Amino acid sequence: IxxxxxxxxxxxxxxxxxxxxxxxxxxxxxxxxxxxxxxEPVKMVPVEYWMEAPLCQYTMDRLFSFSIFTARVFAVGDPTHHTEGSAQKCM
Structure with a gap:
């Protein structure tokens, strides 16, 4: 970035x-x-034990959303038709 x-x-x-x-x-x-x-250097704060599971779930949700977004952006064909099926069908 x-x-x-x-x-x-x-x-x-x-x-x-x-x-x-x-x-x-x-x-x-x-x-x-x-x-x-x-x-500027950032001071890392240790994650407390009770925060680990929600933080992990949140991170995984964001990565999953980002992967869907990038798959649609870089898929072949017209992006307006990507929700109708696979990217290959929208060609």
């Missing part, structure tokens, strides 16, 4: 070089601040 954000910032810098683009000038300071925040 961090390298993706750095690539996005580089693209914003390139686009903001054009005089017609105010978006880059407005977004770049916020992105630079965000990158600085991401670079």
């Amino acid at each position: 961090f390298s993706l954000l750095r690539s996005y910032i580089a693209l914003v810098e390139q686009v903001s070089g054009f005089q017609c683009c105010k978006f880059g000038e407005e977004v770049k300071p916020a992105l630079d601040k965000f990158v600085l925040l991401l670079q």
Whole structure:
């Protein structure tokens, strides 16, 4: 995620070089601040025993949702028809 954000910032810098683009000038300071925040070390807090099971379930639910999302995004065919069946049928 961090390298993706750095690539996005580089693209914003390139686009903001054009005089017609105010978006880059407005977004770049916020992105630079965000990158600085991401670079700061984070102190890890130990997970208490009673939190382990719900945290594990929550993480697995998020991973499952993300895998469904990425499967639909990168599936072959028209994404509007992916709920009708397999991705191969929507071609």
